Amino acid sequence: MVRDGAGHSPLEEKMLDFVIDETRCIQCGECAADCPVNVIDASGGIPRIPESRQSYCIRCQHCLAVCPTAALSILGKNPDQSAAISPLPAEGIENLIKSRRSVRRYLPDAVDQAVLNRLMDVVAHAPTGKNQRQVRFTLVDDPRVMEAIRVQTMDGIRKAAVEDSLPDGLEYFAKFNAPFDQGRDIIFRHAPHMIIASSPRDAVTPEADPFIALSYFEFMAQSLGIGTVWCGYARWALQSVVPEIGRKLGIPADHRSMYVMMFGYPAVRYARTVQRDVQDVHLVSLADLEAGQ
Numbered sequence: 001m002v003r004d005g006a007g008h009s010p011l012e013e014k015m016l017d018f019v020i021d022e023t024r025c026i027q028c029g030e031c032a033a034d035c036p037v038n039v040i041d042a043s044g045g046i047p048r049i050p051e052s053r054q055s056y057c058i059r060c061q062h063c064l065a066v067c068p069t070a071a072l073s074i075l076g077k078n079p080d081q082s083a084a085i086s087p088l089p090a091e092g093i094e095n096l097i098k099s100r101r102s103v104r105r106y107l108p109d110a111v112d113q114a115v116l117n118r119l120m121d122v123v124a125h126a127p128t129g130k131n132q133r134q135v136r137f138t139l140v141d142d143p144r145v146m147e148a149i150r151v152q153t154m155d156g157i158r159k160a161a162v163e164d165s166l167p168d169g170l171e172y173f174a175k176f177n178a179p180f181d182q183g184r185d186i187i188f189r190h191a192p193h194m195i196i197a198s199s200p201r202d203a204v205t206p207e208a209d210p211f212i213a214l215s216y217f218e219f220m221a222q223s224l225g226i227g228t229v230w231c232g233y234a235r236w237a238l239q240s241v242v243p244e245i246g247r248k249l250g251i252p253a254d255h256r257s258m259y260v261m262m263f264g265y266p267a268v269r270y271a272r273t274v275q276r277d278v279q280d281v282h283l284v285s286l287a288d289l290e291a292g293q
């Protein structure tokens with residue numbers, strides 16, 4: 001199927017399903033004013049999307065979200081079913097951000113399926129470049145599967161170490177075997193779950209999208225009492241050291257940008273936040289812009 005730059009097929013574009021409830025529409029023009037790609041024409045009163053502009057729609061649903069009277073439906077979404085917006089106190093968000101820790105000690109128990117579903121529902125709200133939403137989530141929801149991945153990965157690393165075939169720069173993976181034999185899983189941290197976010201090479205923002213998605217996942221998970229840790233070791237292992245296992249997980253071959261996060265119920269409780277110094281901030285001045293002119 002031919003896809004346009006926004007990742008939608010021409011057939012799908014015919015299905016924007018842009019419907020205005022004229023009994024509710026107050027013709028304020030907000031939907032047109034907020035549309036990032038300017039496809040809505042409200043000049044005649046009741047807004048519409050001319051057929052010639054439909055293919056430019058990026059399906060962000062800003063029009064549905066901004067409509068003050070819930071008069072606008074797009075993509076078959078009923079505006080009355082959207083969540084109401086209830087602003088959170090900034091202190092709560094600030095505390096969540098500051099108290100988030102990388103959890104490296106986990107209980108073996110599986111996270112409830114309903115909680116996993118809720119997490120995946122929330123992560124679908126993470127922004128993606130041009131709203132392409134092409135991030136794929138490879139989710140290990142069964143701790144037995146995680147255990148098999150752990151064992152196969154360690155076996156693969158052991159074999160590569162013996163054969164002296166560990167990739168350049170990743171020779172240190174050989175050092176993870178002895179602790180593993182003593183019950184210390186330095187790569188996956190004994191987590192019962194893993195989520196991998198990846199995106200296709202040809203996405204508009206393939207590097208950023210998976211990272212943003214996992215950041216949203218992490219905050220939502222931690223707000224629900226679930227521990228998380230970003231896992232570079234697992235990423236390198238699955239992408240470079242034992243890529244055959246990465247392939248078994250079903251990550252599409254054209255997905256180059258990916259990151260891995262371990263998660264599960266924590267076996268550690270932090271009593272307070274850490275204290276960080278403000279990082280390097282460079283304030284851009286007019287003098288910066290005038291330099292060299």
Ligand SMILES: Cc1cc2nc3c(=O)[nH]c(=O)nc-3n(C[C@H](O)[C@H](O)[C@H](O)COP(=O)(O)O)c2cc1C
Pocket residue numbers: 100101102103104229230231232233234
């Ligand atoms: C991209 C990325 C990769 C990471 N990879 C690992 C990893 O492989 N193993 C690990 O134990 N921690 C990993 N971490 C966690 C960092 O070590 C951790 O964020 C940092 O020490 C600060 O601790 P905090 O997250 O508790 O604030 C990673 C973090 C990031 C952002």
